[in-house]
Amino acid sequence: MQIAPAPWGSLAQIGGTLRDLDDVRGDRDGVWSRADSHAPSARFYENPLVNRIARFFDVGLSSGAAIAKLEAMVAGARAAFGGALTTLSPAELGSFQLFEAQKAIQLARLDRSPSELRDFFVDAAGKVEGGPDIPARRVFCQHLTPRGTPSGKVIVYSPYFQGTGRSAYEQARVLADKGHHVVLMDHQWVGHTIGDKRGGYDSGHGLARDVAAVCAKAAELGEVMLLGSSMGGAAALMAKHLNDTGKMKLEGRQMPVGVDAVLQAPYLGTTKSLLNATLRLASRIPFIKNLPLPAMGIPRFVFGTVPTLKTSQDAVLENAHACLSAITGADDHVGAATAEMKAAGKVLGRIVVIHGRQDPLASFQASKALVSALGESARLVTLDTKQHVFEHDSQFQSLAIDALHELARR
Numbered sequence: 001m002q003i004a005p006a007p008w009g010s011l012a013q014i015g016g017t018l019r020d021l022d023d024v025r026g027d028r029d030g031v032w033s034r035a036d037s038h039a040p041s042a043r044f045y046e047n048p049l050v051n052r053i054a055r056f057f058d059v060g061l062s063s064g065a066a067i068a069k070l071e072a073m074v075a076g077a078r079a080a081f082g083g084a085l086t087t088l089s090p091a092e093l094g095s096f097q098l099f100e101a102q103k104a105i106q107l108a109r110l111d112r113s114p115s116e117l118r119d120f121f122v123d124a125a126g127k128v129e130g131g132p133d134i135p136a137r138r139v140f141c142q143h144l145t146p147r148g149t150p151s152g153k154v155i156v157y158s159p160y161f162q163g164t165g166r167s168a169y170e171q172a173r174v175l176a177d178k179g180h181h182v183v184l185m186d187h188q189w190v191g192h193t194i195g196d197k198r199g200g201y202d203s204g205h206g207l208a209r210d211v212a213a214v215c216a217k218a219a220e221l222g223e224v225m226l227l228g229s230s231m232g233g234a235a236a237l238m239a240k241h242l243n244d245t246g247k248m249k250l251e252g253r254q255m256p257v258g259v260d261a262v263l264q265a266p267y268l269g270t271t272k273s274l275l276n277a278t279l280r281l282a283s284r285i286p287f288i289k290n291l292p293l294p295a296m297g298i299p300r301f302v303f304g305t306v307p308t309l310k311t312s313q314d315a316v317l318e319n320a321h322a323c324l325s326a327i328t329g330a331d332d333h334v335g336a337a338t339a340e341m342k343a344a345g346k347v348l349g350r351i352v353v354i355h356g357r358q359d360p361l362a363s364f365q366a367s368k369a370l371v372s373a374l375g376e377s378a379r380l381v382t383l384d385t386k387q388h389v390f391e392h393d394s395q396f397q398s399l400a401i402d403a404l405h406e407l408a409r410r
Contacts, residue, residue, distance in 0.1 A: 009095040009319060014066050015055030016316035017101055021073060024108045030170070030392075031309050046308040048295040048315035055316050070101040077104035086119045093192055102317060106166065110144075110173050118143040121194070122185075124213035126250035128205045128242055131333075135202060137188070137195035139210050141165065143221075144172050144182040151179040153408045154222045158211050158239075159184075160230035160389055161267075162295055162320045164191040167311075168227070168391050174401050180408065183218045185210070187232060190320045199292030199321035204333025205242075207235035212248050212255040215239065219256050225407065226261035227400060230301075230362055230388065233266030234330060237351075238337045244348045245340070258348035260407045262400050264390045265355050268338055269366035270327070275299050276361070283324040292321035301361040301388035310392035338366070342373035351378040352403040354396075358386035 008014055019032040032045075045051045059066045074097075077085060085103050090096035107117060120143065125136040142165055155175055157168045165184025172182040186193040187210065188201040201207055211232075215224050228236030242248040243255045270276050276299065283289050295315040302311045314320070341347055351374065355367045364382075371380040381399060390396040 007090065007095055007097040008063065008067055009098040010056075011059045011063055012052045012056040012316055013095075013098055013319055014063055014070070015058035016051075016313060017070060017098065017105070018058060018066055019055065020102070020105050020313070020317065021070070024105050028109060030109070031306055032313060043305070046305065046312055047297045048312040048320065049297065051312045052294060052316050067097075071097075074101050074104050077107065081107075081114055083114070085114050088119050088121075092121070092194075099192070106169060110169060112144070116145045118145070122214050122217045124210045124250075125252075126209055126213070126248070128209065129247040129249055131205045131247075132203055134206045134209050135195055137193060137210060139214055140186040140192035140194070141214060141217075142184045144176045144184070146176050146179045146181055148177060148179045151408050152222045153179075153225055154181040154183060154218045155225050155227050155404055156211070156215050156218050156236075157182065157184045158226065158228040158232035158236040159187060160232050160391075161187075161189055161326055162315060162322055163229065163232070163389070163391070164314070164318055166191075166318070167314055168229075171227075171391060171397055171401055174398075175404065178401075178405055180404070181218070181221045183214060183221075185214045187235070189322070189326065190318050197323075200290065200323035200326045201329060204235070204238060204330030204337075207231070207330065208238035208242055208333070209248065209250070211235050211239035212243050213250055215243075215255040215259065216250060216253045219253070224256050224259045225404060226259055227264070227404060228261065228266060229264040229391065231267045231326070231330065233263035234268055234334045236261055237263060237266060237268075238333060240349070240351075241337045241341055241347065260350045262352045262403045262407070263354065263367075264400055265359055265362050265388050266353060266367060267330075267362040268334055268370060269363035271360055271363045273360065279324065279327055283327040283329075285324075289325040290323050292323050295320040295322055299361060301359075302392070303385075303387050304393060304395075306394075307387070307389070307392040311389060338370050342370060346374055346377040349377075350407060352381065352407070353378065354381040354383065354390070354399050354403065356383040356385035356387050358384070359388050360386055361388045
């Protein structure tokens with residue numbers, strides 16, 4: 001069996017990219033074969049591992065024909081835009097040709113040019129005062145430029161575990177259309193960040209340091225605001241708190257003080273359940289806890305056919321993996337940060353937390369307790385849902401957008 005060359009990633013990624021191309025040339029609804037999303041078989045592909053296997057077989061025994069189709073598409077995009085699709089070089093991205101093909105598709109989906117969706121790296125170095133050493137990293141980011149009347153605001157997006165900056169494209173496009181700069185970052189667990197921990201992360205402080213470094217760079221564009229989701233929301237909150245209290249020590253320019261933040265279902269603690277307790281126990285077993293396993297959709301944290309299919313598709317396109325150690329890897333740092341904020345009873349800037357009271361993964365009660373302790377500094381938007389990831393759910397996408405836009409206008 002022919003193995004896909006490294007610049008093109010895995011055969012499943014090639015197969016998924018072909019599906020994405022068919023969608024953007026079809027109804028552009030973001031779901032591969034939308035007609036199937038209403039059929040009983042659609043639930044089969046909600047599981048990312050099953051979807052990955054299916055896309056592997058889409059390509060067949062040889063990747064040659066599939067790659068040729070994607071190469072022709074990329075060539076057409078280059079000709080249409082009159083040049084390269086990215087300023088980055090193949091030496092900077094391990095699967096460069098796959099990245100270029102996927103970016104060409106997303107430019108069409110977003111109705112943007114390469115100059116409006118810019119790729120760059122942020123050199124993240126520094127540590128938290130009194131915390132563990134944090135390895136330096138090159139954090140991959142994309143900058144979606146504003147349209148309409150510029151607001152002067154720059155929204156930095158910190159994605160959920162197993163998600164990337166691309167996971168928030170739908171929200172980012174709306175925010176950019178409202179005049180905001182949007183900077184989308186990849187965390188360590190998946191994507192293009194260099195110095196990563198495949199399927200996991202080094203520490204909660206490491207996640208926070210990377211968010212702070214991206215915010216410091218983003219401040220060159222305007223006034224920074226934060227949008228974080230799940231574990232990425234916890235990382236954003238930690239970055240804000242550690243920076244505002246003078247504990248975040250970056251090499252070079254520092255993150256601005258007192259940034260406003262909107263957090264979608266932040267992972268400040270685990271919802272109590274038998275499954276979560278079992279996974280937390282397994283996350284402490286030597287060797288097994290650090291084994292990067294393909295995303296399997298366990299525990300389930302996305303609901304509704306379309307949101308679940310889109311999240312599953314993301315996992316295929318990005319070759320997402322997960323280590324069990326990620327479940328408890330940031331507990332101490334998140335707990336210490338939230339305890340300090342509760343004790344202070346306020347924060348610099350403003351925080352809006354959006355959380356479903358039935359969230360099966362991230363504790364709604366932990367969010368509620370933090371917001372209650374922060375008084376006028378924070379506001380909780382309570383939803384009657386078990387949805388944990390809002391990026392792909394049209395019912396809840398606008399809540400963070402509206403909250404950010406409201407904060408930006410004050």
